[in-house]
Amino acid sequence: MLFSEFSRYCEEIEGISGRLDMIDVVSRALPALSPEELPVFVRFIMGRIFPDWSPQKLGIGPNLLYEAIGYVAGVKKEAVIDRINRSGDVGRVVEEFLTKKSQVSFSHQDLELVDVYNKLIAISARGGATSQKEKLRTVKLLLGDATPLEGRYLSRIMLEELRIGVGEGTVREAIAKAFSVDPTLVEHAMQAINDLGEVAQRAKTGEDALKDVRITPFHPLRMMLAQQGAIADMLQEHGEVAAEYKYDGSRFQFHKAGGKKRMYSRRLEDVTAALPDVIALLDGATTHDVILDGEVIAIKDGRPMPFQSVLRRFRRRHDIAEAKEAIRMVPNVFDILYLDGENLIDIPFSERRKRLEFVVQEFVAPQVVSGDQAIIEKTYNDALAAGHEGIMIKVRDSPYTPGQRGKNWIKIKPEVDTLDLAVVGAEWGEGKRAHVFGSFLVACQDQGKLVPLSRVATGFSDGQLAEVYELLKDTVISRSGKEVQFEPELVFEVGYAELQVSPTYAAGFALRFPRFIRLRDDKDTTEIETLDSIKERYSRQSKSAQAYTG
Numbered sequence: 001m002l003f004s005e006f007s008r009y010c011e012e013i014e015g016i017s018g019r020l021d022m023i024d025v026v027s028r029a030l031p032a033l034s035p036e037e038l039p040v041f042v043r044f045i046m047g048r049i050f051p052d053w054s055p056q057k058l059g060i061g062p063n064l065l066y067e068a069i070g071y072v073a074g075v076k077k078e079a080v081i082d083r084i085n086r087s088g089d090v091g092r093v094v095e096e097f098l099t100k101k102s103q104v105s106f107s108h109q110d111l112e113l114v115d116v117y118n119k120l121i122a123i124s125a126r127g128g129a130t131s132q133k134e135k136l137r138t139v140k141l142l143l144g145d146a147t148p149l150e151g152r153y154l155s156r157i158m159l160e161e162l163r164i165g166v167g168e169g170t171v172r173e174a175i176a177k178a179f180s181v182d183p184t185l186v187e188h189a190m191q192a193i194n195d196l197g198e199v200a201q202r203a204k205t206g207e208d209a210l211k212d213v214r215i216t217p218f219h220p221l222r223m224m225l226a227q228q229g230a231i232a233d234m235l236q237e238h239g240e241v242a243a244e245y246k247y248d249g250s251r252f253q254f255h256k257a258g259g260k261k262r263m264y265s266r267r268l269e270d271v272t273a274a275l276p277d278v279i280a281l282l283d284g285a286t287t288h289d290v291i292l293d294g295e296v297i298a299i300k301d302g303r304p305m306p307f308q309s310v311l312r313r314f315r316r317r318h319d320i321a322e323a324k325e326a327i328r329m330v331p332n333v334f335d336i337l338y339l340d341g342e343n344l345i346d347i348p349f350s351e352r353r354k355r356l357e358f359v360v361q362e363f364v365a366p367q368v369v370s371g372d373q374a375i376i377e378k379t380y381n382d383a384l385a386a387g388h389e390g391i392m393i394k395v396r397d398s399p400y401t402p403g404q405r406g407k408n409w410i411k412i413k414p415e416v417d418t419l420d421l422a423v424v425g426a427e428w429g430e431g432k433r434a435h436v437f438g439s440f441l442v443a444c445q446d447q448g449k450l451v452p453l454s455r456v457a458t459g460f461s462d463g464q465l466a467e468v469y470e471l472l473k474d475t476v477i478s479r480s481g482k483e484v485q486f487e488p489e490l491v492f493e494v495g496y497a498e499l500q501v502s503p504t505y506a507a508g509f510a511l512r513f514p515r516f517i518r519l520r521d522d523k524d525t526t527e528i529e530t531l532d533s534i535k536e537r538y539s540r541q542s543k544s545a546q547a548y549t550g
């Protein structure tokens with residue numbers, strides 16, 4: 001496939017908003033693709049380059065891209081930046097520059113989809129001192145050969161943000177439709193191999209190939225997630241449940257096979273280099289080839305430390321030796337997904353637990369199995385008394401469902417704090433929520449100005465999302481890709497577990513576990529939380545954390 005054809009598909013999709021129409025367009029494109037083109041098309045159309053399991057990064061920053069655009073367009077980088085700042089869309093700016101340029105020269109080579117992919121892969125593989133120069137050269141060559149429309153999508157792919165609204169759910173359904181296979185098989189294959197590109201190749205071969213998926217060590221799976229719920233409901237529904245402490249640290253996935261060991265974070269980044277001590281502990285705890293799921297916590301004087309100190313350690317690349325002494329990192333393993341070549345995600349949790357206890361000698365998180373509410377409540381109180389966050393209640397006959405926030409894992413923890421915040425933006429939802437807004441940008445106020453503080457995407461019922469959509473749909477003041485901005489009118493009460501210092505939002509803080517509690521239609525945006533009061537809450541919170549860890 002030529003990259004120009006891919007670009008035309010993108011353009012067609014960018015012009016439609018209905019999910020079914022999008023599925024239709026994508027599914028039309030897939031059957032004719034060669035085995036080599038298929039995975040590339042599937043990832044590119046979602047604005048991705050690498051398989052989801054891959055921690056690889058392209059490493060083309062905006063700066064390098066702007067320089068290449070300037071070169072190709074024959075203008076200064078500053079002019080490119082200025083134009084992008086005003087437009088907010090790199091793709092359109094590149095298109096505009098290339099349109100002007102092509103009025104002067106017409107010479108360019110046809111770009112092939114796979115060739116573009118190979119060149120991008122080569123860029124990401126490059127390291128060392130000369131790499132920036134070589135990257136720049138390749139980007140200039142690619143953009144130099146692009147037509148204006150190709151430039152729009154090529155530049156967006158280079159920033160891994162295609163902005164045409166095609167999410168994973170859309171592509172999964174398109175694959176099922178294109179190759180007439182069962183969508184649940186597509187979803188299951190995706191859970192095990194974590195790369196829709198390969199899933200598409202298998203779907204093209206047939207349902208047997210989709211069923212025959214294997215988990216591969218060092219291809220991390222997405223983490224299974226939890227919902228909020230109540231002890232009594234879980235007991236009523238399942239009779240007997242498993243309860244574990246809910247450790248407040250960082251999620252990890254530990255892979256060990258053929259003598260090699262690696263560790264991945266919740267976002268599937270490779271954090272092996274940052275946690276040599278934890279890896280040594282886990283390595284020593286089993287002689288088997290395994291993939292283990294768990295949470296690493298920081299312990300000081302026998303008590304868990306606040307979450308931020310663990311995070312700091314995950315990010316740290318230097319001074320590892322020094323950090324090791326200050327805080328002790330302890331892994332708590334609560335699941336096993338792979339054992340000596342065998343995929344375990346589809347067997348019941350109770351069976352996985354048996355294997356876990358059998359093959360891992362240390363660091364297995366204790367578990368209480370009971371149908372008695374008093375016993376589960378005692379476990380909850382013990383967890384809080386020991387300084388943990390609460391408990392997790394798990395359904396014993398449930399499979400491990402990567403990436404899903406289902407009802408098989410329920411978290412129980414004390415009530416969260418709340419803030420009243422103005423809704424200033426949103427992103428369209430996915431899947432069955434594609435026709436409403438799914439995640440909201442919320443802001444506090446500072447000297448009369450609204451300052452973004454967090455995104456809120458959980459805690460809504462379908463009814464609430466529909467209600468919020470009705471209230472917001474006529475207040476949209478601008479849109480770009482899946483994002484919209486609102487005239488600020490609406491106030492949400494947002495629950496959170498902890499305030500963190502963070503550069504992500506303009507407020508300089510971020511909320512941990514932000515959660516929609518309710519609409520505050522009794523309040524207007526002048527009555528929302530101020531940045532000063534958030535600062536005060538933050539300092540109170542860190543004081544109490546210090547007191548509690550000694």
Ligand code: AMP
Nearest residue numbers: 226244245246247250251295334392411
């Ligand atoms: P939440 O992030 O609030 O959805 O809660 C789920 C998170 O709790 C998981 O992603 C883990 O990082 C963490 N966690 C702590 N202890 C456990 C446990 N025993 N089982 C599962 N997850 C746990």
